[in-house]
Amino acid sequence: MTHPAAPVAVDPAATAAPPHPNQFALLRQRRFAPFFWTQFAGAANDNLFKFAFTVMVTYQLQVAWLPPALAGLVIGALFILPFLLLSATAGQITDKLEKTRIIRFVKNLEIAIMAVAAAGFVAESAAVLLACVFLMGLHSTLFGPVKFAYLPQALSERELTGGNGMVEMGTFVAILLGNVAGGLLVALPQVGHASVAAACVLLALAGRAVAQAIPPAPATDPGLRINWNPVSETWRNLRLAHGNIVVFRSLLGISWMWFFGAVFLSQFPSFAKDVLHGDEQVASLLLVVFSVGIGTGSLLCEVLSxxxxxxxxxxxxxxxMSVFAVDLYFASRALPEVPTMGLATFLAQPAHWRVMADLALLSLSAGLYSVPMYALIQLRSQATHRARIIAANNILNALFMIASAVLAGALLSAGFSVPQVFLFTAIANALVAGYIFLLVPEYLLRFVAWMLSRCVYRFRVRGEAHIPTEGAAILACNHVSFVDAVLLMAASPRPIYFLMDHRIFRVPVLGWLFRLARAIPIAPQKDDPATYDAAFERAAQVLREGDLLAIFPEGGITRDGQLQPFKGGIVKILERARADGLQVPVVPMALTHLWGSFFSRIEEGGAMVRPFRRGLFNRVGLNVGAPLPAHLPVQPEALRERVAALLALG
Structure with a gap:
């Protein structure tokens, strides 16, 4: 397992908040709802403004120095430029100042920019509107670090995935609605430009009004001295992010998702026209399907997690992402040449429904991919420089999106078709994802744990609130099967280091998995004194670093389904911790209903010999008890009684 960053400081108000049924209930709470609608209005306004301007210079104005073919590229480049230049400065400001104050300042700035943009639309001045594109990019650059640094201060760990899912869903819905509204308003005869001007100003005013209700979010590093040199601070932010390797590689993973998504979004017009033989309405449908898919995947994260x-x-x-992108290539490469179709004709063709399904499932998968990564970065980043980490993410996102445009352009210039570009991106995604998961095996381990606990067993955890969300602790559990450690991984929101019998590392596949998880092998002292001593030294190091250490005090997997006597190793570990000046709580746990399953031993034979011994989706459970006080001595027999009592709960 990879070592996490220092514990995140969560606002006590968030921790003490009453439980709610699902992520949508956050929209009824002041700590989330005003913030959600503020960012929703901002994202909608960004895209309404940009798309209306793009349509205007493409179809309605003749601007000699801005050809229609380059308009979208120039507008996109100007909008993203501030992210490269000023994200580092924005991250510092967010860490130094109270976040609600920054949000309100940014919304005030948006009103001023949109007032200038309104004049530009009325006067039909492309130069003024291009300047406003850059300023709106600056507005988004300032808001970006606040957007993701605010959430971990307002939400608890159990709400963070749902909150991020709501924000991600809201952002893509806002992008979709902004684009649709911008295209419709600017096309209105005679009043189009004035309508866009009014809509931009009204959305900015609405966002500022809602921002007034956002509760205070204290500064996390008020003593920070701001470095106004964007070049040196950008490099410093990237090095700061690299200090936590899991977080840094997660930043790269998110940036890759933006690379992947930008390839598809940028090619939708060409894909609709040249491959699907559809009109502008078909191109808009692709954007709708993609946005709905992202939003759906984002919302599913809370349920699945x-x-x-x-x-x-x-x-x-x-x-x-890779599977459905590959199928999108096969679904679209053999479509016949036909005259340009409207939306109704397009939807009447069965072959096009496969294309839509691939696109929807591809974008849904992107939502599943990105939301947990955002939440992990927020959770694992040190609170004092969380906004600067997010600023580093914005810089990397911008660089990856620029790289995606360059690569897609190069492939198309080399003669690749749009479906072939999609196929290339799908294969690249598989290679990049595989590389990231090997570099950060925690992702792969959690995936195996998630699959086992949901697709092989029906896994239920009771008392999960007793698993510490920060600080060192020892988890003491009964040992029933070869996958006990994997199920404990699935139950814990944090990485766990396991102290395990050295013989389990010889089991095919599982042994490789446990080595990947950096489990600590232990052997009896009389058999292998070196391994025995090294195991206790490594266990002490895990606790010193503030991590979770899981042990199976029985010393081996039960052979009769009964709880075996506990050995004294845990006492030695606790004595070593106290010698290091640590007070470490012990959390008793009991795995239930695993005896007799495929991965457990049975009296008449060994484990893993009858695959469907009890069928699929067996009900298994984990009962977690209250931690034993850290200052009191722990006796193996007393701990065994605690675990036995948890087992009796069934």
Whole structure:
């Protein structure tokens, strides 16, 4: 397992918030709803403004120095330029100042920019509107770090995935609605430009009004001295992010998702026209399907993760992105040449429904991929420089999106068709995702744990609130099967280091998995003194670093289904921790209903010999008890009684 960053400081108000049924209930709470609608209005306004301007210079104005073919590229480049230049500065400001104050300042700035843009639309001045594109990029650059740094201060760990899913869904819905509204308003005869001007100003005013209700979010590093040199600070932010390797590689993973998505979004017009033989309405449908898919995948994250930050969904999303992108290539490469179709004719063709399904499932997978990564970065980044980490993410996102435009352009210039570009991107996604998961095996391990606990067993956890969300602790559990460690991984929101019998590492596949998880092998002292001593030294190091250590005090997997006597190793570990000045709580746990399953031993034979011994989707459980006080001595027999009592709960 990879070592996490320092514990995140969560606002006590968020931690103490009453439980709610699902992520939509956050929209009724002041700590989330005003923030959600503020970012929704901002995203909608960005895209309404940009798309209306793009349509205007493409179809309605004759601007000699801005040809229609280059308009979209120039507008996109100007909007993204501030992210490269000023994200580092924005991250510092967000860490130094109270976040609600920054949000309101940014919304005030948006009103001023949109007032100038309104004048530009009325006067039909492309130069003024291009300047406003850059300023709106600056507005988004300032808001970006606040957007993701605010959430971990307002939400608890169990709400973070759902909150990020809502924000991601809201952002893509806002992008969709902004584009649609911008295209419709600017096309209105005679009053189109004035309508866009009014809509931009009204959306900015609405966003500022809602922002007034956002509760305070204190500064996380008020003593920070701001470095105004964007070049040196950008490099410093990237090095700061690299200090936590899991977070940094997650930043790269998110940036890759933006690379992947930008390839598809940028090619929708050409794909609709040249491959699907559809008109502008078909191109708009592609955008609608993509946005709805992203939003749906984002919302599914909370359900599939059982309201934890479940990074096991990331490999699932990556697999879906590649599989459905490959199928999109096969679904679209053999479509016959036909006259340009309207929306109704397009939808009447059965072959096109496969294309739409691939696009929807591809974007849904992208939602599953990105939301847990965002939540992980927020959870694992140190609070004092979380906004600067997010600023580094924005810089990387911008670079990857620029790279995607360059690569897609190069492939098309080399004679690749649009479906072939999609296929190339799908294969590249599989290679990049595989590389990331090997570099950060926690993603792969969590994926295996997620699959086992949901697709092989029906896994239920009771008392999960007793698993510490920060600080060192020892998890003491009964040992029933060869996958006990994997199920404990699935139950914990944090990485766990396991102290395990050295013989289990000889089991095919599982042994490789446990080595990947950096489990600690232990052997009896009389058999292998070196391994025995090294195991206790490594266990002490895990606790010193503030991580979770799981042990199976029985010393081996039960052979009769009964709880075996506990050995004294846990006492030695606790004595070593106290010698290091640590007070470490012990959390008793009991795995239930695993005896007799495929991965457990049975009296008449060994484990893993009858695949469907009890069928699929067996009900298994984990009962977690209250931690034993850290200051009191722990006796193996007393701990065994605690675990036995948890077992009796069934």
């Amino acid at each position: 059982r309201r934890h930050v479940e990074i096991g969904l990331v490999p699932l999303g990556a697999i879906g």
